[in-house]
Amino acid sequence: MIVAAVILGALGIFIAGYCYPPIDMYTNMSLPVVLMALFLLALVHIAPRREEFRKIGRIVAAIVSCLCAAFLFLNGSLDHYPPAEIKTRVIAKYLGRASHVLTVAPSWRDDRTEENLGVSSATFDTIVEGQLVQVVFHRRSTRTTLV
Numbered sequence: 739m740i741v742a743a744v745i746l747g748a749l750g751i752f753i754a755g756y757c758y759p760p761i762d763m764y765t766n767m768s769l770p771v772v773l774m775a776l777f778l779l780a781l782v783h784i785a786p787r788r789e790e791f792r793k794i795g796r797i798v799a800a801i802v803s804c805l806c807a808a809f810l811f812l813n814g815s816l817d818h819y820p821p822a823e824i825k826t827r828v829i830a831k832y833l834g835r836a837s838h839v840l841t842v843a844p845s846w847r848d849d850r851t852e853e854n855l856g857v858s859s860a861t862f863d864t865i866v867e868g869q870l871v872q873v874v875f876h877r878r879s880t881r882t883t884l885v
Contacts, residue, residue: 746807747805750803751807831865840855
């Protein structure tokens, strides 16, 4: 039952990330997963013979993955503010581990000069460095779309 909740939560995170792609996909998504993995790894090494610690680890993994999925779905689906549009320029393109990333500048956020946007392979292939693009984003949530 608990393992099913972990799998369901992880699947929910991926589906929510696809339906409502966050701007900071790499930092927002990876931090909870890394923390959960480190916690579980520590539990396994600290108490390899104690079943209660393993059970606690499974419960924590289930809770964290389900909460992350719920947050991403709610963040995207409850955002009813109109999207904002900004024209920006692609200054770099690179292939991540399993993603295609465009770096654009200037950023629309005050604390940044550039943004890294995950895009589909089709979009990645059609965009060239130096090209002016239009980014549609939601100010109240964390999702964005490249037009």
